[in-house]
Amino acid sequence: MLQREISEWFYHYSKDIYHYLVYYIGAGDVEDLVQEVFIRAIKSYDSFQRNSTPKTWLLSIARNVGIDEIRRRKRSKIMYVVGLRNQEPQEEDTPEDILHLTERNKELYKTIQSLKPNYRDVLILRAIKELTVSESAEILNWNENKVRITYHRALKTLSKEMEGILYEK
Structure with a gap:
């Protein structure tokens, strides 16, 4: 049941989550973040109390994934600036x-x-x-x-x- 329901949610809401994350954090690895949203949804499925719609619940997970990604990017930039990062080129979002x-x-x-x-x-x-x-x-x-x-x-x-x-x- 869990797998079928999550698959249906992915089919219905993945585009909404993708667009939300594009606006929230910008381009770059958004597809991976959409997958992360559904991985977290699977892991915390038991905590979904159905007080809200699945879309609302998934978007709240997406918001948390976005916040985590922004924090990760900030840490990466700080590490790059202080020279703790490898010298590999960074992908610049245009x-x-x-x-x-x-x-x-x-x-x-x-x-x-x-x-x-x-x-x-x-x-x-x-x-x-x-x-x-x-x-x-x-x-x-x-x-x-x-x-x-x-x-x-x-x-x-x-x-x-x-x-x-x-x-x-």
Whole structure:
């Protein structure tokens, strides 16, 4: 039963998780991270209490996987800077690598990445993944009011940032 259910979830939600992680951490090894989400789901399947939808539960796991990946990348950069890393070249993520987005979408992507984490989290869940306030609140471990307020502020900040970018060109 577990294997069949996880397989069905993978079929239904892997694209959503992939897109979430692309926006959350950027390009690079996202396919591996999607697999990591489902590995963690299998390992913690017994803790899934079915108080939420499988999609919401998997996205909360994806958020934790994303946080872990960002931490790992920061440690790698620090080690590289202080010379503790091998001299092998690092893969640089360029906007062209990120889903071959249009020029405006590239700017939007970079602007979302530059926002503070709370704004980025709520924007990805509400605007990009189109989750409800309650689903977003559950994933972020926030109350619904905080989701609404933070989302509103994030949209205002994103709008101001994008306005500045568009006028610079």
